[in-house]
Amino acid sequence: MTTDTAPSQSVYPVTRDEGASSEAILAVIVDNEPGVLARVVGLISARGYNIESLTVAETDVEKHTSRITIVTTGTPAKIEQIKAQLGRLVPVRRVIDVSREADALERELALIKVINSGDHRLESMRLADIFRARALDTTHASFVFEITGARDKINAFIELMKPLGLKEVSRTGVLSIRRGAESD
Amino acid sequence: MPTAISTSPLSRPAEAQDIRPRVAKAGAELLLDALEEQGVDLIFGYPGGAVLPIYDALFKRDSIRHVMVRHEQGAVHAAEGYARSTGKVGVVLVTSGPGATNAVTGLADALLDSIPLVCITGQVARPLIGTDAFQECDTVGITRSCTKYNYLVPTAHKLSTIVHEAFHIARNGRPGPVVIDIPKDVQFEQGLYTARADAQKRNCIVTPPVNQAQIEQTVEMMRHARRPVLYTGGGVINAGRRASEALRMLARETGFPVTSTLMGLGAFPASDPQWLGMLGMHGSLEANGAMHDCDLMIAIGARFDDRITGRLDAFSPNSRKVHIDIDPSSINKNVRVDIGIVGNAGEVMEAIVAEWRRRRRPEPHDGARLDSWRAQIAKWRNRKSFSFENCDRQIKPQFAIERLFALTRDRNVYVTTEVGQHQMWAAQHFHFDEPNRWMTSGGLGTMGYGLPAAIGVQAAHRDALVIDIAGDASVQMTMQEMSTAVQHDLPVKIFILNNAYLGMVRQWQELLHGGRYSHSYSDSLPDFVKLAEAYGCVGLRARTPAELDAKIIEMIEVKKPVLFDCVVTREENVFPMIPSGAAHNEMLFGGHHVSGDEISEEGRALV
Ligand SMILES: Cc1ncc(C[n+]2csc(CCOP(=O)(O)OP(=O)(O)O)c2C)c(N)n1
Numbered sequence: 001m002t003t004d005t006a007p008s009q010s011v012y013p014v015t016r017d018e019g020a021s022s023e024a025i026l027a028v029i030v031d032n033e034p035g036v037l038a039r040v041v042g043l044i045s046a047r048g049y050n051i052e053s054l055t056v057a058e059t060d061v062e063k064h065t066s067r068i069t070i071v072t073t074g075t076p077a078k079i080e081q082i083k084a085q086l087g088r089l090v091p092v093r094r095v096i097d098v099s100r101e102a103d104a105l106e107r108e109l110a111l112i113k114v115i116n117s118g119d120h121r122l123e124s125m126r127l128a129d130i131f132r133a134r135a136l137d138t139t140h141a142s143f144v145f146e147i148t149g150a151r152d153k154i155n156a157f158i159e160l161m162k163p164l165g166l167k168e169v170s171r172t173g174v175l176s177i178r179r180g181a182e183s184d
Numbered sequence: 185m186p187t188a189i190s191t192s193p194l195s196r197p198a199e200a201q202d203i204r205p206r207v208a209k210a211g212a213e214l215l216l217d218a219l220e221e222q223g224v225d226l227i228f229g230y231p232g233g234a235v236l237p238i239y240d241a242l243f244k245r246d247s248i249r250h251v252m253v254r255h256e257q258g259a260v261h262a263a264e265g266y267a268r269s270t271g272k273v274g275v276v277l278v279t280s281g282p283g284a285t286n287a288v289t290g291l292a293d294a295l296l297d298s299i300p301l302v303c304i305t306g307q308v309a310r311p312l313i314g315t316d317a318f319q320e321c322d323t324v325g326i327t328r329s330c331t332k333y334n335y336l337v338p339t340a341h342k343l344s345t346i347v348h349e350a351f352h353i354a355r356n357g358r359p360g361p362v363v364i365d366i367p368k369d370v371q372f373e374q375g376l377y378t379a380r381a382d383a384q385k386r387n388c389i390v391t392p393p394v395n396q397a398q399i400e401q402t403v404e405m406m407r408h409a410r411r412p413v414l415y416t417g418g419g420v421i422n423a424g425r426r427a428s429e430a431l432r433m434l435a436r437e438t439g440f441p442v443t444s445t446l447m448g449l450g451a452f453p454a455s456d457p458q459w460l461g462m463l464g465m466h467g468s469l470e471a472n473g474a475m476h477d478c479d480l481m482i483a484i485g486a487r488f489d490d491r492i493t494g495r496l497d498a499f500s501p502n503s504r505k506v507h508i509d510i511d512p513s514s515i516n517k518n519v520r521v522d523i524g525i526v527g528n529a530g531e532v533m534e535a536i537v538a539e540w541r542r543r544r545r546p547e548p549h550d551g552a553r554l555d556s557w558r559a560q561i562a563k564w565r566n567r568k569s570f571s572f573e574n575c576d577r578q579i580k581p582q583f584a585i586e587r588l589f590a591l592t593r594d595r596n597v598y599v600t601t602e603v604g605q606h607q608m609w610a611a612q613h614f615h616f617d618e619p620n621r622w623m624t625s626g627g628l629g630t631m632g633y634g635l636p637a638a639i640g641v642q643a644a645h646r647d648a649l650v651i652d653i654a655g656d657a658s659v660q661m662t663m664q665e666m667s668t669a670v671q672h673d674l675p676v677k678i679f680i681l682n683n684a685y686l687g688m689v690r691q692w693q694e695l696l697h698g699g700r701y702s703h704s705y706s707d708s709l710p711d712f713v714k715l716a717e718a719y720g721c722v723g724l725r726a727r728t729p730a731e732l733d734a735k736i737i738e739m740i741e742v743k744k745p746v747l748f749d750c751v752v753t754r755e756e757n758v759f760p761m762i763p764s765g766a767a768h769n770e771m772l773f774g775g776h777h778v779s780g781d782e783i784s785e786e787g788r789a790l791v
Binding site (some may be wrong): 031034035038039042043046077080081084085087088090091 | 324325328329332333336353358386511512513515516517520
């Protein structure tokens with residue numbers, strides 16, 4: 001047999017993971033039945049996929065369907081594999097690669113607690129204003145801000161709050177929907 | 185690739201022609217009605233508290249036979265043997281708690297090998313669920329990752345529709361096991377029957393129609409290939425008789441050589457000159473050589489498992505690859521391919537043959553195109569990579585299989601195996617010309633599979649000769665099923681290649697761990713002949729090559745279950761071997777002097 005392959009250092013090497021890792025948002029439309037979330041989550045953990053956020057709620061009471069939005073990272077091949085594996089689950093009706101759709105809207109809501117005083121307090125109020133964050137709760141020593149937006153915006157706000165007394169963050173995970181008249 | 189994978193909506197065919205009056209019945213009766221409507225005539229099971237109402241209903245019906253096993257794992261393997269040898273769905277019935285947990289190994293086995301099963305488990309009554317009741321376990325939770333799908337039946341009313349959907353899911357798309365967990369009070373509860381035609385049918389994957397553009401591209405590549413190979417797997421067997429026919433036609437029309445995985449043996453006749461033998465870790469030189477050096481690989485119902493590919497970055501480096509599979513997630517999972525065709529193996533191959541024939545006339549294909557490839561294959565073949573050095577004092581395990589094959593050739597024979605060296609020797613030296621004749625645990629590699637699987641095969645084919653080619657260690661994992669064979673008058677032949685070792689483990693220790701045989705010697709083996717007699721079977725033993733043939737013939741002729749203790753040389757290794765982590769062109773052959781460090785540092789970390 002020919003021996004024209006270069007010796008490789010690794011045993012099960014990179015061929016399956018060509019390309020750079022990137023983020024993907026997957027919307028998974030599922031039958032709303034007992035255990036469906038466990039199936040989706042179990043698949044992701046059993047196969048060792050990354051999962052950054054996951055949100056779920058019933059979205060169509062009549063059709064008994066829920067929408068699960070998953071933010072994951074991986075090479076394009078890995079993302080294809082995740083989609084195919086999710087598509088194999090019996091209660092999964094559709095898997096939509098939202099990040100591939102040019103007309104997708106993405107939103108997340110976060111609650112952010114900062115504890116500060118003096119200049120920091122003023123600066124955090126000023127930034128909140130710029131980011132259109134709302135103070136849900138105010139004491140002499142603290143704020144709880146509510147902010148909605150794409151993840152980048154929320155991440156940026158959190159970064160800015162860090163030196164200003166950021167204490168606690170609670171986030172919903174990503175939601176997504178198409179623009180325009182078309183629907184999933 | 186489509187970005188959305190859709191599922192079929194609830195399908196309710198109009199001609200629901202069930203004439204049964206819609207009278208309320210107990211859940212247990214509804215279950216049996218549904219099984220009957222699905223054509224079930226045989227169940228493998230084991231009773232217990234949580235399924236007593238079902239067993240009571242079964243008592244009154246003659247239409248469904250029941251084989252009582254001795255351990256629930258055995259019931260599932262028996263159902264696998266039944267399914268694999270008949271192409272039908274195998275059915276299992278076990279109780280809650282330990283009944284269900286004992287079945288788990290079998291379910292995982294069926295999932296990895298894509299065997300269609302429906303496994304009914306009892307569950308504690310609904311009000312007791314979640315209270316740690318006696319023999320309660322979270323069956324749906326435990327089996328979620330080792331089934332294709334599972335259900336906890338909420339009401340008797342839903343029971344029959346769930347059973348019909350379970351069969352639909354088990355047999356369609358990529359087949360697999362489905363669990364139906366039925367609380368005991370649901371078995372008593374009155375409910376109405378839903379006919380098969382009216383039942384809801386979901387499936388995650390709708391097999392798409394054959395994509396003609398892909399077929400044309402494939403045939404275009406095939407017409408220009410100079411070193412093609414057809415790499416087939418268990419999917420061809422699962423796709424039914426028609427797929428095996430299509431494969432034969434495809435090979436005949438194109439002249440392409442054919443290899444197969446362990447799971448696909450028999451789909452293509454081993455007696456055909458185009459047959460290369462099994463490929464993979466213990467495959468033939470010609471099969472692995474063809475895979476490595478080919479310029480076009482057509483994978484059909486095979487999944488590029490690590491036992492097949494070896495080192496991935498050195499796997500068939502110069503080929504274009506076409507992958508035909510019913511499961512979209514198999515395509516591009518381990519190996520990137522040029523064309524991925526999602527579909528039924530038989531239908532896709534038929535379409536390829538049709539296109540091949542259509543194109544052939546205007547541009548006659550050059551018959552000589554494959555000549556140098558054939559010459560290369562002949563060279564590899566001449567190396568006789570499965571050959572072994574025989575011995576006239578002791579029985580070589582390979583020789584025992586050769587004789588077993590020669591002496592059973594003209595019979596209606598089915599073979600199952602356990603897991604280990606004997607399994608590989610069986611795959612190398614026992615040859616199959618027909619599909620559904622070879623049952624082995626490929627994906628999970630479950631020791632203890634073969635004996636109960638043989639029982640399942642024999643229960644489906646009463647007059648056939650069913651042989652479990654076994655190892656002395658594996659067979660002890662489910663040995664108690666001998667009792668099942670006796671009780672149900674199933675004359676299976678257990679042919680043990682007795683090397684007194686966990687042979688495959690010993691081989692790896694020899695090759696990977698400097699010959700330190702840590703806990704791989706089976707001290708205190710039972711006397712298998714006496715054991716057979718204790719079970720009420722026939723025990724036979726052969727120690728020398730001279731007595732082997734007569735003993736095998738005796739085994740075949742006895743009309744009872746037989747335990748055959750074939751005492752073989754102890755330290756034989758399975759060759760050829762591609763060590764884990766090595767490439768297809770780095771094979772070890774028989775007669776090779778092993779030094780204990782044959783396998784690279786990295787390879788050692790792999791199984
Ligand atoms: C349930 C289970 N446990 C452990 C293993 C690991 N294993 C693979 S082969 C083997 C040895 C099998 O010995 P035997 O049945 O005597 O067959 P031989 O290899 O000697 O032919 C073992 C322990 C397995 N495959 N399955």
